[in-house]
Amino acid sequence: MRKKVLDVAEEAFQARGYHASSMGDLMATAGVTGGALHHHFATKKALALAVIEERVAAAVEETWIAPVRMAPSAREGVRSVFAAVAAELERQGFVRGCPLNNLAHELSLADPDFRIALAGIFSAWRQAIADKISADQRAGRELGTDPQRFAALAVASYSGAMSMAKTAQDASVLRDCLMGLEQGVMSSKAGTRRRSRILHRAL
Missing domain, CATH: 1.10.357.10 (Tetracycline Repressor, domain 2)
Incomplete structure (x- = not known):
């Protein structure tokens, strides 16, 4: 799941940019819940890093x-x-x-x-x-x-x-x-x- 979220975030940040990519959009594209996402990345900044x-x-x-x-x-x-x-x-x-x-x-x-x-x-x-x-x-x-x-x-x-x-x-x-x-x-x-x-x- 962590790899899938990274895949989606990497693609989104490259295509749209960090600020234009909301956590909600990333969760929807990755098909994960907020709890699952925050288990691996507590914040959007942590995900970007x-x-x-x-x-x-x-x-x-x-x-x-x-x-x-x-x-x-x-x-x-x-x-x-x-x-x-x-x-x-x-x-x-x-x-x-x-x-x-x-x-x-x-x-x-x-x-x-x-x-x-x-x-x-x-x-x-x-x-x-x-x-x-x-x-x-x-x-x-x-x-x-x-x-x-x-x-x-x-x-x-x-x-x-x-x-x-x-x-x-x-x-x-x-x-x-x-x-x-x-x-x-x-x-x-x-x-x-x-x-x-x-x-x-x-x-």
Whole structure:
């Protein structure tokens, strides 16, 4: 029963938002009584925190963190996630947006517990990408890349792209943002190499 309630709440919060999803609606959709629901989740906030900590975090792990960790490199991992999500959204035919983004936009200023839970997921996501860059550097790659800045840019690019894709109902913006991300990073690395060569000649 707990899993069923989480399933219904996760879907409702993604489709309509937290504030627009009443406990009565959730109980009716899940087919549970108020007593049964409150046995597992004393309040709507407790239910939302469970969705964030168990479902949204798991979605980020499955969609982003695991693929990046398993990829040959951080850059290839980021590229593969953007491409896979864009392809899935195009197959699906509509864009609901990133579950983490949707709840972050709605709840971050509403309650400090929500903000902390959501920030923790963003932090783990960013750190996974940064750790992959660091692993690449130990293998002799990405030597001109700042791991934390690259990770922040990748997360921000994806989050912004998903927001725009949701508004436009057009997944192609993910491909555009990926191209911009790659060009920007490559341009930045080229600039770093040029500055290094100039400094070396000056010395």
